[in-house]
Each structure stands twice: as C-alpha cells, then as structure tokens.
Amino acid sequence: MYPILQVRWTIILRMAPEPWIACSGCGGPKPFRSSGKLRLNANGKKLDAWLIYRCTSCGKTWNRPLVERQNLRDIDPGTLEALQTNDPGFIRFHAFDLQGLRLKASRIDQSTGIAVVKETIGTVQRALMLEIGLVVPGVASLRLDACERTAAVSIAAVSAARERQTYRQSGEKGRAAKSAAGRHADLP
Numbered sequence: 001m002y003p004i005l006q007v008r009w010t011i012i013l014r015m016a017p018e019p020w021i022a023c024s025g026c027g028g029p030k031p032f033r034s035s036g037k038l039r040l041n042a043n044g045k046k047l048d049a050w051l052i053y054r055c056t057s058c059g060k061t062w063n064r065p066l067v068e069r070q071n072l073r074d075i076d077p078g079t080l081e082a083l084q085t086n087d088p089g090f091i092r093f094h095a096f097d098l099q100g101l102r103l104k105a106s107r108i109d110q111s112t113g114i115a116v117v118k119e120t121i122g123t124v125q126r127a128l129m130l131e132i133g134l135v136v137p138g139v140a141s142l143r144l145d146a147c148e149r150t151a152a153v154s155i156a157a158v159s160a161a162r163e164r165q166t167y168r169q170s171g172e173k174g175r176a177a178k179s180a181a182g183r184h185a186d187l188p
C-alpha cells in the first residue's frame with residue numbers, strides 16, 4: 001500500500017447563471033444578474049417572495065418568483081427564516097438553481113470561472129499517491145473539465161516534486177529527503 005496524500009478541493013462557481021429576460025429598459029432580451037437580495041410581500045396569510053435580478057446593461061430589475069401566494073403556515077420554518085433574514089446560502093442556492101431558472105428563461109449564460117479552496121487532510125510523509133476529493137456545494141450543474149484542468153496542473157506539480165525528491169535523495173540523502181517530503185505535504 002502506497003502512502004496516500006488526501007486532499008479536499010471545494011469548487012465554488014464565481015458567477016451565478018444569468019438568465020436572458022425581456023428588458024423593458026433596453027427593449028429586448030438581455031442577461032440579468034442576481035442582486036443577492038430578496039423581496040417579500042405578505043398579504044394576509046399569503047406570502048410572495050422574489051429574488052431580485054438586474055439587467056446587466058441598464059440596471060432595470062426583474063423579480064424572480066421563489067414563493068408565490070403560499071399560505072404562511074405551509075412554508076417550511078427554515079425556508080421562512082431564510083427568506084426573512086436574506087440568508088446568503090439560501091440566496092446562493094436559488095441563484096445557482098439552473099432548473100428553476102429554466103422555467104423562466106430559455107437562454108441562460110453560464111460562467112465557467114471557478115475558485116478552488118484546497119485543504120490537506122492529515123499529513124503523510126513521502127506520499128506516492130494523491131487522492132483528491134471534490135466537493136461542489138449547492139450547485140446543480142458544473143462543467144467538470146474546468147476541475148480536471150486544475151487537477152491536471154496539481155498532479156503535474158506532484159510529479160515534479162517527486163522527481164525533485166528522487167534527485168535530492170540520491171544527491172544529498174537524509175536532510176534533503178525530509179524537506180522534500182515536507183513540501184509534499186503542503187503541495188496541493
């Protein structure tokens with residue numbers, strides 16, 4: 001069994017999808033971007049809630065319905081609290097909910113820009129294998145080739161470090177081998 005270095009990468013899409021909506025300001029369909037803000041309207045016991053979008057060209061708003069004329073007591077308490085507190089996780093979930101957006105827009109622009117948060121799980125001396133666990137929170141769709149490109153870069157870095165390690169081990173023995181293994185542990 002080879003010593004395995006385990007890492008966890010959390011993949012975060014930088015930009016929410018942008019639905020194309022008929023914009024009354026521009027006089028035609030334009031991509032709209034989530035403002036990250038909710039609007040609520042309680043009418044008696046019924047609640048409406050919208051996620052506010054803005055036209056990327058003129059700034060005009062589009063209210064995307066999330067809750068439509070629902071009885072307050074039928075709404076899950078967690079959802080109600082998220083709505084009332086403008087919960088960022090709740091808003092992000094809906095902003096990235098492609099299926100929900102497809103009900104409102106036939107064209108949706110998706111950014112492929114991602115941020116990767118990399119963590120090393122435990123430490124392994126002189127790891128010979130790298131195990132990458134990918135976590136993609138709250139996202140319905142992500143092109144995996146973007147992740148694979150990032151993974152390829154990291155795997156190349158591991159190979160390069162291994163070559164350095166082999167070279168140093170044969171050249172300088174003990175102390176150098178130890179420092180190479182140390183570099184290994186914080187590689188990804």
Ligand SMILES: [Zn+2]
Pocket residue numbers: 023024025026027030055056057058059060
């Ligand atoms: Zn517009």
